[in-house]
Amino acid sequence: MSIDGSVSRGGADTAAAGRAAIGRRTTAMWLVVAAGVIEVGINLKVLSEAFIPPLVVFSVLLAITTALTVFRHRAWTDLVAGIALGLTTASNAPFIAGGLIKPVATNHEAYGIVALGVGIVGAVAGIAAFVEGRRQAPQVPAFRAPLGELLAILVTGVLIGAFYIATMAYAEVQSSPGAGVANGLRAAPTQAPIELTAEAGTFTQHDLSLKAGGGTVYVVNKDNAEHTFDIDLKGKHYSYPVPANSTVAVVLNFDAGTHTYFCAIAGHRSNGMEGKVTAS
Ligand SMILES: [Cu+2]
Numbered sequence: 001m002s003i004d005g006s007v008s009r010g011g012a013d014t015a016a017a018g019r020a021a022i023g024r025r026t027t028a029m030w031l032v033v034a035a036g037v038i039e040v041g042i043n044l045k046v047l048s049e050a051f052i053p054p055l056v057v058f059s060v061l062l063a064i065t066t067a068l069t070v071f072r073h074r075a076w077t078d079l080v081a082g083i084a085l086g087l088t089t090a091s092n093a094p095f096i097a098g099g100l101i102k103p104v105a106t107n108h109e110a111y112g113i114v115a116l117g118v119g120i121v122g123a124v125a126g127i128a129a130f131v132e133g134r135r136q137a138p139q140v141p142a143f144r145a146p147l148g149e150l151l152a153i154l155v156t157g158v159l160i161g162a163f164y165i166a167t168m169a170y171a172e173v174q175s176s177p178g179a180g181v182a183n184g185l186r187a188a189p190t191q192a193p194i195e196l197t198a199e200a201g202t203f204t205q206h207d208l209s210l211k212a213g214g215g216t217v218y219v220v221n222k223d224n225a226e227h228t229f230d231i232d233l234k235g236k237h238y239s240y241p242v243p244a245n246s247t248v249a250v251v252l253n254f255d256a257g258t259h260t261y262f263c264a265i266a267g268h269r270s271n272g273m274e275g276k277v278t279a280s
Pocket of ligand 1: 273
């Protein structure tokens with residue numbers, strides 16, 4: 001019944017029994033597998049929205065190391081899986097950090113935060129499982145069955161719950177786009193709307209102009225990935241999520257001057273998702 005009972009006997013193991021026990025499953029090992037499956041799932045979700053070659057490489061690496069841990073379990077497979085999870089997490093960290101510092105309520109940030117937590121837990125568990133496998137005994141008392149199994153189940157449950165809540169929160173934000181703060185506009189704009197198109201991961205216009213006062217910008221997203229329209233006006237920040245394949249009307253009070261707009265999703269601004277709108 002116990003999945004790591006065999007290594008709990010500790011010093012009683014003979015060398016022969018020890019070698020035989022390397023193939024047995026420990027709680028830390030199951031955490032590695034849970035982390036690997038969740039990370040691959042998140043990667044596939046992100047890849048369905050935008051094709052990111054390094055993410056494909058990491059997904060394949062994680063799928064292989066997770067499968068090895070389940071079907072060809074050895075101490076070294078735990079170590080390799082733990083390192084793969086650590087590398088994936090480290091490569092994602094710069095993008096996730098941007099979302100943590102300035103969340104724009106997009107699913108990239110929600111998934112990224114969960115991916116970061118799962119990746120760290122998985123990497124630590126992989127190294128713990130490796131040490132356990134080499135020494136033939138649980139090194140962390142909390143990982144000793146049945147307490148360790150209970151903890152693993154609880155952690156997995158919390159991670160699934162966090163992912164569910166993040167997904168629901170994202171759906172709610174998407175159903176009511178146009179987040180921002182009060183802009184002092186008390187009448188519908190009388191000037192014609194202007195258009196800003198997002199296509200192939202970039203904005204196609206970088207210089208917009210309109211009359212000062214109430215104005216409308218139609219942000220047209222032709223991509224199969226979400227973007228945002230972010231702008232600062234009179235010291236206030238406005239952020240509009242623009243879902244994939246959709247058009248969002250941004251209605252604001254544009255004070256006279258030149259204002260910078262950009263997409264707040266990590267990596268997009270430097271890819272040309274930035275421009276200036278001049279109100280005169
Ligand atoms: Cu974008």
